[in-house]
Amino acid sequence: MGYYVDQDQLKQAVAQAAVDYVVKKIESDSIVGIGTGSTANCFIDLIAQHKHKFLATVASSEVSAERLRSHGIQVFELNAVSEVTIYVDGADEANTRLELIKGGGAALTREKIVTAVANEFVCIADESKWVKNLGTFPLPVEVIPMARSHVARELVKLAGDPVWRENVITDNGNLILDVHHLHPIGSACELEEKINQITGVVTNGLFALKPADILFLATQQGIITHHPAH
Secondary structure, eight states: OOOOOOHHHHHHHHHHHHHHHHHHOOOTOOOEEOOSSHHHHHHHHHGGGGGGGGSSSESHHHHHHHHHHHHTOBBGGGOOSSSSEEEEESSEEEEETTOEEEEESSSSSHHHHHHBBBEEEEEEEGGGOOOOSSOOSSSEEEGGGGGHHHHHHHHHTTTTTEEEEETOOOTTTEEEEEEEOOOOOOOOOHHHHHHSSSSSSSEEEEEOOSSSSSSEEHHHHHHHHOOOOO
């Protein structure tokens, strides 16, 4: 029998692979974007020993910013920087085109903003996140509070089953609707655009119009590097 690696070990392994990759790319004036979630936390803890090799970070959530500061890593507001050299974050699902579903941690809007600014988006995940078709994981949609019911009705028209994530307020002061029963999502780009056009939606957790540039996937056989399939 082979040695089984549990999910925590996989997260540690893929975070280390990302650190090795990032350290080769950064310079003393680089800004490193950091995402949110358990795998991103592993990355934060491991990149801390290389903090002298880059200038500062930007974070996609207050939780990540606090963790970075606890390591003595400087955190800038995104508005204070003109460029993010590289952005590292996890995903809730990823497919062969490196289209993602993100937002399980309710930080999807800030994650998408940092992704838009970054020169390169590195996704890190364990093999449980790798799927043929997106949509088994409920799609998070961040909404303006007063628009929650309206947005939910519109999402039903798109064949989704939206569920309000109660007792969750995003860092932006908004609400999250988790949309079930979308699997399989055919055109992720098309659905991303359709949902974003609903009045009251801030953004949704599909990262398809701007997918990851590279994905490090931790598997029982080791780290597999994926580039987008076309």
